[in-house]
Amino acid sequence: MPAPVIALLTDFGTADAYVASMKGVILGICPDAAIVDVTHEIAPQNVPQAAFVLHTAYRYFPKDTIFVGVVDPGVGTQRRALAMQARDHRFVAPDNGLLTYLAREHLPHEASQTKLFAPHQVPLPPGWKAVALNRSAYWRQPVSATFHGRDVFAPVAAHLAQGVPLEEIGEPATTLTVLNVPQPVRGVGETLKGIVLHVDRFGNLATNIPGETVQGQSLRVQIDKATIEGLSATYGEGRGLVALVGSHGYLEIALVGGSAAKALGVGVGEGVEVEGK
Numbered sequence: 001m002p003a004p005v006i007a008l009l010t011d012f013g014t015a016d017a018y019v020a021s022m023k024g025v026i027l028g029i030c031p032d033a034a035i036v037d038v039t040h041e042i043a044p045q046n047v048p049q050a051a052f053v054l055h056t057a058y059r060y061f062p063k064d065t066i067f068v069g070v071v072d073p074g075v076g077t078q079r080r081a082l083a084m085q086a087r088d089h090r091f092v093a094p095d096n097g098l099l100t101y102l103a104r105e106h107l108p109h110e111a112s113q114t115k116l117f118a119p120h121q122v123p124l125p126p127g128w129k130a131v132a133l134n135r136s137a138y139w140r141q142p143v144s145a146t147f148h149g150r151d152v153f154a155p156v157a158a159h160l161a162q163g164v165p166l167e168e169i170g171e172p173a174t175t176l177t178v179l180n181v182p183q184p185v186r187g188v189g190e191t192l193k194g195i196v197l198h199v200d201r202f203g204n205l206a207t208n209i210p211g212e213t214v215q216g217q218s219l220r221v222q223i224d225k226a227t228i229e230g231l232s233a234t235y236g237e238g239r240g241l242v243a244l245v246g247s248h249g250y251l252e253i254a255l256v257g258g259s260a261a262k263a264l265g266v267g268v269g270e271g272v273e274v275e276g277k
Contacts, residue, residue: 203259
């Protein structure tokens with residue numbers, strides 16, 4: 001049998017021993033685990049960023065990979081923690097919106113949620129199973145009030161990797177917290193209005209406009225005071241600002257040889273308009 005894969009995503013960085021401590025706990029319970037670092041460079045407490053990055057990575061992992069997401073501003077409070085089976089993978093994380101992009105494909109858009117990234121509870125998507133992490137037999141003891149990544153999430157993931165059924169880890173949960181991520185909307189004529197959802201380390205601006213809605217068109221993209229004519233195929237094509245479909249599948253604004261975010265002075269939430277010609 002192949003080794004169970006446990007993938008870690010945190011905002012811990014690598015300067016301290018937080019990540020190493022989690023790995024040590026996992027290996028103490030499941031010595032055969034193959035531990036993969038998705039990233040530990042999420043901006044501190046930035047749940048929306050973590051949700052986006054997790055969404056861009058999870059589908060490339062083997063079936064039954066266990067993802068442990070620890071971006072947890074509410075650690076030690078009454079916030080809920082979950083383990084769940086979703087599609088072909090399992091996830092262990094605080095219930096704070098980390099699985100938003102994975103879940104949104106199965107959920108109706110709620111127009112009443114107007115504030116960007118506002119958290120709200122929704123029913124679990126069809127076919128998903130979840131449990132609340134409330135059975136301390138599967139935790140490391142004693143439990144630190146400030147480090148559930150080491151003392152709750154890591155041991156739970158390791159026990160799952162060892163074959164403990166999801167139903168044994170906690171009590172059934174039927175809801176999930178997701179963040180409000182607005183869909184692009186049609187404006188006057190052929191205009192499609194969206195927003196920037198994510199800024200990567202290169203300063204590229206990923207929007208909420210799906211790539212399939214812009215491919216094959218001759219376009220004009222407006223962001224801040226800049227106008228971009230046409231759609232590029234690569235980052236190195238053309239000069240200055242370019243618009244292209246990124247590897248994540250969304251329309252993206254980039255600056256050839258530089259940072260679009262810095263050049264424009266914009267970030268998450270900035271409006272983007274696409275006009276077909």
